[in-house]
Amino acid sequence: MASHDAHAAAGAHAVHHDPNIGTTGLDNRKVGMWIFLGSDCMFFGSLIGTYLSYKGKSVGGPGPHDVFNIPLTSESAAVLLLSSLTMVLALAALEKSDHKWTGRWLLATALLGAHFVGNQVYEFYTFAVHDGLRLSTNLFGSTFFTLTGFHGAHVTGGVIWLMGLWWQLKRGRLNKSDYTKVEIAGLYWHFVDIVWIAIFTIIYLIP
Amino acid sequence: MATHAAFMPGVKKEVAYTGVWSWITTVDHKRIGILYGVTAFIFFVMGGIEALIMRAQLARPDNNLVSAQTFNELFTMHGTTMVFLAIMPLSAAFFNFMIPLQIGARDVAFPRLNALSYWIFLCGGLFINSSFLFAAAPDGGWFGYATLTTRQFSPGHSIDFWMLGLQILGIASMLAGFNFIVTIVNMRAPGMTLMRMPVFIWMSLVVQFLVVLAFPAITVALILLMFDRFFGTLFFAPAAGADPLLWQHLFWIFGHPEVYILILPAMGIVSEVLPTFARKPLFGAPVVIYSGIMIGFFGFGVWSHHMFSVGMGPVADAAFSIATMLIAVPTGVKILNWISTLWGGSIRFTSAMLFSLGFIAMFTMGGLSGVMHASPPVDLQQTDTYFVVAHFHYVLFGGSIFGLFSGFYYWWPKMTGRLLDERLGKLHFWLMMLGFNMTFFPQHYLGLIGMPRRIYTYAGDLGWNFWNMVSSIGAFIIALSILVFIINAFKTRRSGQVAGPDPWDARTLEWAIPSPPPIYNFAAIPTVHGRDELWLQKHGDGHGGAPTPRPATPTAQEIAAIHMPPPSYWPILLALALTFMLSGLLISTYQIIAGGLLVLYCMFKFALEYHRPAQETH
Amino acid sequence: MADTHAVAGPQSHGGQEPAHGGGHASVRTYIWVALILGFITAIEVATLYVPGLPNGLLVSSLLVMSAIKFVLVVGFFMHLKYDHNIMRSFFIGPLLLAILIILALMALFSAYILLPRP
Numbered sequence: 003m004a005s006h007d008a009h010a011a012a013g014a015h016a017v018h019h020d021p022n023i024g025t026t027g028l029d030n031r032k033v034g035m036w037i038f039l040g041s042d043c044m045f046f047g048s049l050i051g052t053y054l055s056y057k058g059k060s061v062g063g064p065g066p067h068d069v070f071n072i073p074l075t076s077e078s079a080a081v082l083l084l085s086s087l088t089m090v091l092a093l094a095a096l097e098k099s100d101h102k103w104t105g106r107w108l109l110a111t112a113l114l115g116a117h118f119v120g121n122q123v124y125e126f127y128t129f130a131v132h133d134g135l136r137l138s139t140n141l142f143g144s145t146f147f148t149l150t151g152f153h154g155a156h157v158t159g160g161v162i163w164l165m166g167l168w169w170q171l172k173r174g175r176l177n178k179s180d181y182t183k184v185e186i187a188g189l190y191w192h193f194v195d196i197v198w199i200a201i202f203t204i205i206y207l208i209p
Numbered sequence: 210m211a212t213h214a215a216f217m218p219g220v221k222k223e224v225a226y227t228g229v230w231s232w233i234t235t236v237d238h239k240r241i242g243i244l245y246g247v248t249a250f251i252f253f254v255m256g257g258i259e260a261l262i263m264r265a266q267l268a269r270p271d272n273n274l275v276s277a278q279t280f281n282e283l284f285t286m287h288g289t290t291m292v293f294l295a296i297m298p299l300s301a302a303f304f305n306f307m308i309p310l311q312i313g314a315r316d317v318a319f320p321r322l323n324a325l326s327y328w329i330f331l332c333g334g335l336f337i338n339s340s341f342l343f344a345a346a347p348d349g350g351w352f353g354y355a356t357l358t359t360r361q362f363s364p365g366h367s368i369d370f371w372m373l374g375l376q377i378l379g380i381a382s383m384l385a386g387f388n389f390i391v392t393i394v395n396m397r398a399p400g401m402t403l404m405r406m407p408v409f410i411w412m413s414l415v416v417q418f419l420v421v422l423a424f425p426a427i428t429v430a431l432i433l434l435m436f437d438r439f440f441g442t443l444f445f446a447p448a449a450g451a452d453p454l455l456w457q458h459l460f461w462i463f464g465h466p467e468v469y470i471l472i473l474p475a476m477g478i479v480s481e482v483l484p485t486f487a488r489k490p491l492f493g494a495p496v497v498i499y500s501g502i503m504i505g506f507f508g509f510g511v512w513s514h515h516m517f518s519v520g521m522g523p524v525a526d527a528a529f530s531i532a533t534m535l536i537a538v539p540t541g542v543k544i545l546n547w548i549s550t551l552w553g554g555s556i557r558f559t560s561a562m563l564f565s566l567g568f569i570a571m572f573t574m575g576g577l578s579g580v581m582h583a584s585p586p587v588d589l590q591q592t593d594t595y596f597v598v599a600h601f602h603y604v605l606f607g608g609s610i611f612g613l614f615s616g617f618y619y620w621w622p623k624m625t626g627r628l629l630d631e632r633l634g635k636l637h638f639w640l641m642m643l644g645f646n647m648t649f650f651p652q653h654y655l656g657l658i659g660m661p662r663r664i665y666t667y668a669g670d671l672g673w674n675f676w677n678m679v680s681s682i683g684a685f686i687i688a689l690s691i692l693v694f695i696i697n698a699f700k701t702r703r704s705g706q707v708a709g710p711d712p713w714d715a716r717t718l719e720w721a722i723p724s725p726p727p728i729y730n731f732a733a734i735p736t737v738h739g740r741d742e743l744w745l746q747k748h749g750d751g752h753g754g755a756p757t758p759r760p761a762t763p764t765a766q767e768i769a770a771i772h773m774p775p776p777s778y779w780p781i782l783l784a785l786a787l788t789f790m791l792s793g794l795l796i797s798t799y800q801i802i803a804g805g806l807l808v809l810y811c812m813f814k815f816a817l818e819y820h821r822p823a824q825e826t827h
Numbered sequence: 828m829a830d831t832h833a834v835a836g837p838q839s840h841g842g843q844e845p846a847h848g849g850g851h852a853s854v855r856t857y858i859w860v861a862l863i864l865g866f867i868t869a870i871e872v873a874t875l876y877v878p879g880l881p882n883g884l885l886v887s888s889l890l891v892m893s894a895i896k897f898v899l900v901v902g903f904f905m906h907l908k909y910d911h912n913i914m915r916s917f918f919i920g921p922l923l924l925a926i927l928i929i930l931a932l933m934a935l936f937s938a939y940i941l942l943p944r945p
Contacts, residue, residue: 024395030318034391036914040921041421047925048429055936059450076872086904087861094854138441141450192905196897203893208886422921
């Protein structure tokens, strides 16, 4: 009993140095990010549920398969998946303190994300101008632009975050001891990717 | 009183702990708890005044104290205020103050995020109430049903204030939810396994999960409404093929877990108060915990019981009806466990105990009327009548508010170092019991004889006159009881009896430290050997085991080595920037853009505030 | 639970460096996962162009393929395969809830994906 107390007390003292590590040995920020992602599942779940509840009920106006550009969207999906790879490569490089490659992979991830957003802007523009599909055109327009728009906004936020990390790295203010900070940015980024996996299949592919 | 506080090794700052600036920049969970408590209480009184005006209007038939439009604003703001600005933040006051203390921690996982939640809450509460100044108070009910709330039928800014205000408040709640979950999971003292946590912590944990999982649904609902009102989308436009029921579903997917968010903290408080004043451990604590978890989980499966009259069809009606009846089971189990805690106990009838006992009785009554609503055919008579008003006031006032007052009387000495006056406390309780039952019990009858909800007046020949008058008098008696509490609070600030660390001979860790606690809470993080650790230290386990050793008195050196996070002004700045950005929707796009850039700037400064410079400091 | 911090895996360093969980996928694994993801995506898109494929089969195969991609990204890239149970439950619980809510909304609105319109 006494040794258990001493051990527990020693444990309490050891984790005192890094205020981010809790008594379970887990990093607060990582646990927090997973809960946030769980919450974000409910957010996108509600938006996807809205889309599916209104699917096929538009009165007039273009429908999904009148306007979808599957090759473009597939390229977007591939780009985002690739960006998830570059993200984990950035993290792996950081763990080896290879700052050169950490920076390159981080930048690559951000640029791939920006490319995704660029594709989406082009897609929205084409729908609005060439196909006459806007937010206010019909239920499809309302639900589609809102759902994919919020996803795109999440991607944009992620790009800004990654660029911020890249900038910190360039200024010599990021190293292996900041692993968790980059890791949680990665978790967010992969989440945005898996939401797209869901949206791509449910909205674009399924007839 | 200045004390040093260093977060990064090698960085020392002299920090003052008095003055307005120290409150504005505080990241101390105890101070944030007090901020929540005081702010929420003020909003509670505002919501109460809104109720008094309504009851004054309804005291007599064909009354003209207020117009129909004003009455709509009153019941909308009363509901919105009581749910989002009173009960939730009063619970948050206790989450903030007590969670770290009960789990043996020095603060929450993310202290600045904690402060941010408070300031966002304050901004949201002020924002939504500022609508009164613009003669645009929300008037669509606290539940804002489409299509009434669409631009076509609510052309002014009232609904915009409501919608934006709730979005702002939602962000505050969710941030706090993430914070408390990580705190409870990751910062418990060594030896405090999940099943050794106090029941209040368990109920709080379930509540935080409900918050982070239910609020996204209302966030989406409000976004859809906002897009309809501002960008011409068609989410609630029947002519375009849309279904207004989408609003109701999304709202109640949030709304039903929300009512469990409102009641579970009070249930947690009662689970602490009853054992203390019965001098008996909580009967079947694991069962109470599991019941709380089940209530939280199944709470997501019952939402359409608010929609039995919309025509969902027999399958949906039956499914939600069965689920609703099932959820009464774990609730009933908890009530039986609380009563069993009292059985054979050595009862002390302090004010805190009286409010907890009152909770059990009043909440049970509210639960019974709730179970009646669970049957769709029965509900078709009761829905949209005063019977429902009676039900939810019994559970939310008789339940949540009574429970919260129990918490106030119980934890006041810990938070302030002084006891509230017991005689005034008992006067408060009995006046409130009288007033509350006078106000709401007759409403069951009024509902059953046909009085609808949300009407600003009624004809004098319907047989409703007498009980409406009784109900209104009761409301003013409630107000009187609140006044007694306010007098008690002010009176005992200076001259109240000084409480030591443990005035109640209680069971949990918060009573092991001084009242009020020092900024660092525990000089040495305790080691936990069982549930009710403090009781084990004082009295042993009651089965012949010796009391567990009390922690040694800390040395001055140990105390000086404690590092607490320093204050920060980024939380309030970020909260202001966020409010500035979102309110731009009502003013101009440039404000949204400027606000957005400001928010980004504040977020980066917040995130990098303690990031080290290029040279490592160790 | 006697040892409340036995959770940290072999790579934790107690003080300055955070615990990275029980294990790690190698760079090779990541690249393989990425290739598989690309491959499945290509199959998904190709499935759309298979002539005469019954609707039910198309939909279910697409859902299965996207679920596999989902699990691969979450398990490997997001490291959840190696992480502590707590983080797994914090994600999977809400994910299941979100899926149930989607299905409930579809049923309540008679989304024609479940009940084909005449």
